[in-house]
Amino acid sequence: TQLLEQSPQFLSIQEGENLTVYCNSSSVFSSLQWYRQEPGEGPVLLVTVVTGGEVKKLKRLTFQFGDARKDSSLHITAAQPGDTGLYLCAGAGGSQGNLIFGKGTKLSVKP
């Protein structure tokens, strides 16, 4: 069974601080996605990483896929209150390409 361990589970920081969220597995994934979810809404895709070692930047967010395609990280620079939300990583694998989700990191950025 493929599992994705996401850490930390909760993160409360002040505006302007930097943070990193980790997503780790013992399994290899074809790709890995990061989603952001706000209360009362469905998850929204932020990025997909496919190649081992790949780094993608989305404004203040930097996403990295591990060389072995088993882990990923999300780094946010100078966090803002608008970054508050639940961040989910999801790995794609298996014959049908179904997604396996981590349990999420709940981020709170205080002004």
Added chain:
Amino acid sequence: DAGITQSPRHKVTETGTPVTLRCHQTENHRYMYWYRQDPGHGLRLIHYSYGVKDTDKGEVSDGYSVSRSKTEDFLLTLESATSSQTSVYFCAIRGQDQFIQYFGPGTRLTVT
């Protein structure tokens, strides 16, 4: 916006009653999914469909059934709801990239 709607958005029902949740998409996507989201468990796949009348079980399928009689609609049925099925249910579709899924707004179900 992937054109996904879910109905109802909120429902309260009693233990033992049947419940059907509906997912509707407007963009003719082949793959559709039902997930439940619970604190401490993240998103878990219940059932998915890869075409009309083609469905398969996910990680937590016990107590749930699905049907897909036309491309745009994917129904999730709880034949006899239990309190352990209190959850937020999300429908998703697979986009053009096979690894990307787009989610509906969710249905909050409470079984009393």
